[in-house]
Amino acid sequence: MRSALFWILGLLTINTFGQDNFKVYYEETDNGYTIYADNGEFCPVSVEIDFKIENLTSSIGDIKIIEIPEQTTKFYIADLTVVDRKKAIRLGFSVRYNHGNHLQESYDTDYPYHLPFKKGTEHMVTQGYNGNISHHNEYALDFRMPVGTPIYASREGKVVLVEQGNNKTCTGQDCAKFNNYILVYHSDGTFAEYTHIKKNGSKVTPGDIIEKGQHIGYSGNVGWSTGPHLHFIVFLQRFNDRETLPTKFLVGNGKQFLQLEEREKYTKSY
Ligand SMILES: [Zn+2]
The missing domain is CATH 2.70.70.10 (Glucose Permease (Domain IIA))
Structure with missing residues (x-):
């Protein structure tokens, strides 16, 4: 059993739809944790994740905004790997999310x-x-x-x-x-x-x-x-x-x- 100290998993902002249709969560692995998302909405959802981790490294580094396809369960986001197995782990993250691709700038201007x-x-x-x-x-x-x-x-x-x-x-x-x-x-x-x-x-x-x-x-x-x-x-x-x-x-x-x-x-x- 790993000694881990968990921070609160916070959902900061929920704008137009509820937590029932979207969630970010983790599962324990041999080397640490894997972060996933479920998106029950009928369009992509962008999620901004702010990791608060100690003694763990994130496989996506500083990338913060990720687009989750519509109607997806267990969409892989990142692996968090334990650095030193003898030390305590802190795992936490806060997320905010909303419909659409928040990195998108261009669209069909002549529709x-x-x-x-x-x-x-x-x-x-x-x-x-x-x-x-x-x-x-x-x-x-x-x-x-x-x-x-x-x-x-x-x-x-x-x-x-x-x-x-x-x-x-x-x-x-x-x-x-x-x-x-x-x-x-x-x-x-x-x-x-x-x-x-x-x-x-x-x-x-x-x-x-x-x-x-x-x-x-x-x-x-x-x-x-x-x-x-x-x-x-x-x-x-x-x-x-x-x-x-x-x-x-x-x-x-x-x-x-x-x-x-x-x-x-x-x-x-x-
Ligand atoms: Zn009006």
């Missing part, structure tokens, strides 16, 4: 997004990029639409999270915790969030693979909202926040491809 509503209908962008109501320093779009308007996927991807249980509406930033939303992961590593959907207004569930133009839910006015609309963002996830990204949409008959402007109405005829 032709579809307007997120039905063919043959028209909606106004009531707040655009960096809008002065709630889109400060954010590439977000608000499409005005009555509660219950069908929402169609702007891009194909995999559904990661759905929140549709809320029914409260209020106008302060702290009301964002009451938002209902559908979170979708795209093949280039970006995410889209369709926000403020009505209570029980999702037609999709986590793990679903969706097509561009698929009917995914119904709009609402739930959460941090000043009137019925769909709030739409595309972003790269970072540990503590989201780096929202400008996107271009096909408008009209689908031959024009442009960035949407506040107070403009857009028709989808494709």
